[in-house]
Amino acid sequence: EIVMTQSPATVSVSPGEGATLSCRASQNINNNLAWYQQKPGQAPRLLIFGASSRATGIPAGFSGSGSGTEFSLTISSLQSEDFAVYYCQQYEEWPPSFGGGTKVAIK
Amino acid sequence: EVQLVESGGALVQPGGSLRLSCAASGLSFSSYGMSWVRQAPGKGPEWVSSISGSGGMTHQSDSVKGRFTISRDNSKNTVYLQMNSLRVEDTALYFCAKAPYEDSHFYMDVWGTGTTVTVSS
Numbered sequence: 001e002i003v004m005t006q007s008p009a010t011v012s013v014s015p016g017e018g019a020t021l022s023c024r025a026s027q028n029i030n031n032n033l034a035w036y037q038q039k040p041g042q043a044p045r046l047l048i049f050g051a052s053s054r055a056t057g058i059p060a061g062f063s064g065s066g067s068g069t070e071f072s073l074t075i076s077s078l079q080s081e082d083f084a085v086y087y088c089q090q091y092e093e094w095p096p097s098f099g100g101g102t103k104v105a106i107k
Numbered sequence: 108e109v110q111l112v113e114s115g116g117a118l119v120q121p122g123g124s125l126r127l128s129c130a131a132s133g134l135s136f137s138s139y140g141m142s143w144v145r146q147a148p149g150k151g152p153e154w155v156s157s158i159s160g161s162g163g164m165t166h167q168s169d170s171v172k173g174r175f176t177i178s179r180d181n182s183k184n185t186v187y188l189q190m191n192s193l194r195v196e197d198t199a200l201y202f203c204a205k206a207p208y209e210d211s212h213f214y215m216d217v218w219g220t221g222t223t224v225t226v227s228s
Contacts, residue, residue, distance in 0.1 A: 034214035036152075043202055044202075049213075091212060095154055098152045098154070
């Protein structure tokens with residue numbers, strides 16, 4: 001099973017500032033990586049697929065990069081609605097696996 | 108707009124059974140793979156099981172293999188999760204999620220709001 005490791009566990013950011021979240025795979029997953037945003041009491045929401053393609057309706061302020069084993073999600077200027085938990089997920093191999101999440105908190 | 112609505116969650120004793128349902132609307136249902144993903148309180152999502160659009164291919168996580176069965180009825184636009192021999196550690200919010208293609212082995216582009224399964228004596 002491919003293990004996904006996210007860092008940091010929590011990042012505190014002031015509104016208007018940017019943030020970069022990291023995700024590492026235990027083996028090569030090419031670009032078969034998705035990012036999700038989850039707010040309290042809600043389902044995860046797809047942000048990025050294919051490591052760098054934004055899902056429908058996702059603002060340009062969200063961008064993904066990376067390939068192989070190292071990936072990142074960048075939020076260019078945090079708005080109030082962006083404070084949430086972010087998960088990465090690999091779909092290179094069965095079983096699909098999620099990272100432990102990064103909480104983006106208000107500073 | 109694609110919508111997924113889960114139902115069937117409940118409080119059940121260890122060793123018991125439940126069947127979850129997920130009703131889909133706003134899509135050509137048989138064209139898309141579907142998955143169940145669960146999330147224990149305070150934890151990250153955990154993939155449980157997936158099924159292809161035709162229903163011909165299924166996958167289960169090792170943690171539920173032999174106990175949970177995924178199926179679908181394309182005439183009813185519904186996917187099911189039959190859960191047997193439930194354990195305390197199966198307690199979670201169970202989400203139904205849609206794949207972007209007929210093959211379920213992808214990311215999940217639409218999620219339901221979830222149904223809660225609590226396994227406790």
